[in-house]
Amino acid sequence: MSKGRLEAFSDGVLAVAITLLVLDLRVPEPGTGDLARQLAHMWPSYAAYAISFLTIGVIWINHHAALARLREPDHTILVLNVLLLMSVCVLPFATSLFASYLRESKGEHLAAAVYGAALLVMGVLFVVFNRHILINKVHLLQPELTAERREELLRRNIAGVVPYALATALAFLSPYATLGVTAAVAVFYALPATTGAARRQG
Amino acid sequence: MSKGRLEAFSDGVLAVAITLLVLDLRVPEPGTGDLARQLAHMWPSYAAYAISFLTIGVIWINHHAALARLREPDHTILVLNVLLLMSVCVLPFATSLFASYLRESKGEHLAAAVYGAALLVMGVLFVVFNRHILINKVHLLQPELTAERREELLRRNIAGVVPYALATALAFLSPYATLGVTAAVAVFYALPATTGAARRQG
Amino acid sequence: MSKGRLEAFSDGVLAVAITLLVLDLRVPEPGTGDLARQLAHMWPSYAAYAISFLTIGVIWINHHAALARLREPDHTILVLNVLLLMSVCVLPFATSLFASYLRESKGEHLAAAVYGAALLVMGVLFVVFNRHILINKVHLLQPELTAERREELLRRNIAGVVPYALATALAFLSPYATLGVTAAVAVFYALPATTGAARRQG
Amino acid sequence: MSKGRLEAFSDGVLAVAITLLVLDLRVPEPGTGDLARQLAHMWPSYAAYAISFLTIGVIWINHHAALARLREPDHTILVLNVLLLMSVCVLPFATSLFASYLRESKGEHLAAAVYGAALLVMGVLFVVFNRHILINKVHLLQPELTAERREELLRRNIAGVVPYALATALAFLSPYATLGVTAAVAVFYALPATTGAARRQG
Numbered sequence: 109m110s111k112g113r114l115e116a117f118s119d120g121v122l123a124v125a126i127t128l129l130v131l132d133l134r135v136p137e138p139g140t141g142d143l144a145r146q147l148a149h150m151w152p153s154y155a156a157y158a159i160s161f162l163t164i165g166v167i168w169i170n171h172h173a174a175l176a177r178l179r180e181p182d183h184t185i186l187v188l189n190v191l192l193l194m195s196v197c198v199l200p201f202a203t204s205l206f207a208s209y210l211r212e213s214k215g216e217h218l219a220a221a222v223y224g225a226a227l228l229v230m231g232v233l234f235v236v237f238n239r240h241i242l243i244n245k246v247h248l249l250q251p252e253l254t255a256e257r258r259e260e261l262l263r264r265n266i267a268g269v270v271p272y273a274l275a276t277a278l279a280f281l282s283p284y285a286t287l288g289v290t291a292a293v294a295v296f297y298a299l300p301a302t303t304g305a306a307r308r309q310g
Numbered sequence: 311m312s313k314g315r316l317e318a319f320s321d322g323v324l325a326v327a328i329t330l331l332v333l334d335l336r337v338p339e340p341g342t343g344d345l346a347r348q349l350a351h352m353w354p355s356y357a358a359y360a361i362s363f364l365t366i367g368v369i370w371i372n373h374h375a376a377l378a379r380l381r382e383p384d385h386t387i388l389v390l391n392v393l394l395l396m397s398v399c400v401l402p403f404a405t406s407l408f409a410s411y412l413r414e415s416k417g418e419h420l421a422a423a424v425y426g427a428a429l430l431v432m433g434v435l436f437v438v439f440n441r442h443i444l445i446n447k448v449h450l451l452q453p454e455l456t457a458e459r460r461e462e463l464l465r466r467n468i469a470g471v472v473p474y475a476l477a478t479a480l481a482f483l484s485p486y487a488t489l490g491v492t493a494a495v496a497v498f499y500a501l502p503a504t505t506g507a508a509r510r511q512g
Numbered sequence: 513m514s515k516g517r518l519e520a521f522s523d524g525v526l527a528v529a530i531t532l533l534v535l536d537l538r539v540p541e542p543g544t545g546d547l548a549r550q551l552a553h554m555w556p557s558y559a560a561y562a563i564s565f566l567t568i569g570v571i572w573i574n575h576h577a578a579l580a581r582l583r584e585p586d587h588t589i590l591v592l593n594v595l596l597l598m599s600v601c602v603l604p605f606a607t608s609l610f611a612s613y614l615r616e617s618k619g620e621h622l623a624a625a626v627y628g629a630a631l632l633v634m635g636v637l638f639v640v641f642n643r644h645i646l647i648n649k650v651h652l653l654q655p656e657l658t659a660e661r662r663e664e665l666l667r668r669n670i671a672g673v674v675p676y677a678l679a680t681a682l683a684f685l686s687p688y689a690t691l692g693v694t695a696a697v698a699v700f701y702a703l704p705a706t707t708g709a710a711r712r713q714g
Numbered sequence: 715m716s717k718g719r720l721e722a723f724s725d726g727v728l729a730v731a732i733t734l735l736v737l738d739l740r741v742p743e744p745g746t747g748d749l750a751r752q753l754a755h756m757w758p759s760y761a762a763y764a765i766s767f768l769t770i771g772v773i774w775i776n777h778h779a780a781l782a783r784l785r786e787p788d789h790t791i792l793v794l795n796v797l798l799l800m801s802v803c804v805l806p807f808a809t810s811l812f813a814s815y816l817r818e819s820k821g822e823h824l825a826a827a828v829y830g831a832a833l834l835v836m837g838v839l840f841v842v843f844n845r846h847i848l849i850n851k852v853h854l855l856q857p858e859l860t861a862e863r864r865e866e867l868l869r870r871n872i873a874g875v876v877p878y879a880l881a882t883a884l885a886f887l888s889p890y891a892t893l894g895v896t897a898a899v900a901v902f903y904a905l906p907a908t909t910g911a912a913r914r915q916g
Contacts, residue, residue, distance in 0.1 A: 190772075
């Protein structure tokens, strides 16, 4: 398997998943009420759309950074990549669930926890994916990285998972806490490189 | 991040967004009335489909022209690109909203304004994206452009945003004005190169 | 604009459009009747799915053949390409319309005519697209083709449009005639190269 | 037709098909019952999502392995490829059908059989596709493979179809048997290369 085709397929899946998020923005049926009020009432959908879009965008950036270090994929990397993509493709569902229940008085904690957990699973699979590349496939890396550098990259990856665990746990307190934490993570990774975001990649 | 993968991902997202527009064309349920009349009644959906399709097509052309000048993307370009794509991916929703309300007597001004504003935001993000490439990343440009040429490109970009601001403002007069202006912009950019359209790119 | 990115975007749009056809296959709601009968009753959807899938597949093959002759696209080619893709992206809608009305006693002629016309428009736009490449852009062709060869390619293209005109006209006699003609065209172009199909490309 | 564009289009179609699977995960309407119970009740959808996602992922890996052996595609390969993709694109429908009926007391056998049959057809078309490459197009192979090696690859391919035939037949005993067999196949092919999975490719 050439790396090029692995990237092309991954780019394709991530591109479709990120674009399908818009299907959660539903047009209010004409004649069912004041449009301005209805559109304003949909704000959780906009917020969830923006967070998930940014998050998948960041995963795409990091996915590329991880693959850039690899000379050639093996079967395990292909399978781990499919599992990682499977977790990303669940996000349109989890996003829609989260947005639909955010202001409900029943099910809102569970829906937020599912959203947090979906991001957490994605983050953990990314660590597993990257760990396999950095630790098990040292001989396939380009250019060679020192053991310190590889451990540092991995440590940062693992640190990136913590906020998602927090977002999941906080869901049982308030779904708005989940919203806040996941939004903060997305914005943090999107910050300009000068603040160190570029180095956070990987 | 190689430019190739940035283009591949962007192409993927734009391709999905442009194709999802068709989901707004809904087949009338058999047995619910005269099909010819029902299909004719859907004309705002056809018009909005065509305008948005052409507009995303033009954005794709311009996006390529902007990236063609760049040797290598940095983190800020990646993030600005994700934001730009986010605004494009909202278009299937905004298009559907616009088409659904065009002939309604309530909500039609707001729906048209949302459509105009969605195009305006996309245009502004494109200016920001291109400005970062042309002004902040001069050292990453290929081939080198004179300061005059870069300012000229940017000035044209900014000029391209004006009609969308107009389309948004006119929505409060009549949604048909928004339709007309956005259609005119799409057709203008699609005109043959001999009339100068090629030079308008960028 | 590099040819590579033109192909990548076109491949993306065609890939999404061809895959969206499956959304027209709807799962019967459990508990609403005998599943075997319901699935059998959906046969127009299967037939329309297969015809449209093969047709878009053939368009993709021919699109590539047309671009393979080109060294470098110009602005007009880009715009004609966007228009061609726009007509392809309408096919999931036209396919669904055709399948939904095939066995109805009202609207079936119009729905079949719309399907035939959608294929006809696509065919005509392909001729326009290819004509621009073969006639207007002779200097951009690779390798150079003789005037005879170029006219021959174009004549075949135009001949390929005739059955779609027929399928549209026959819709007013019977939608099954439209089904038969469009199916025959799709199968004809998919026949093995040894029967001359490869030479039909273009 | 360059192999690159054949791969790009196939990657695109497979990427869209795999991502559309998520549309089968539907968010329960707020206020229609206990969310936890509703989400738990959806487990057949999760299982079917995971099985189909892994299966398409494996098909993608094998598709690449098959094309990697080819120097240049001919018209027959293009058409067989379109037919193979057509069978893959049916999977979101078959998956949704299977998940919707798994626990029903009517139609569950047929729905499971359709799912098994869809996978079986896909497997058979893959054998036909690969057989054409390995047997008919020997002169287009790179590097050259011995007749033994080619027959071995093909024998493995055919062996891979057997479980799908079994899954289809077992559907008439119990849809859970179909679920078990198809899940086992997906997991088997995803196992690490050290157990021989990499050699199973192709």
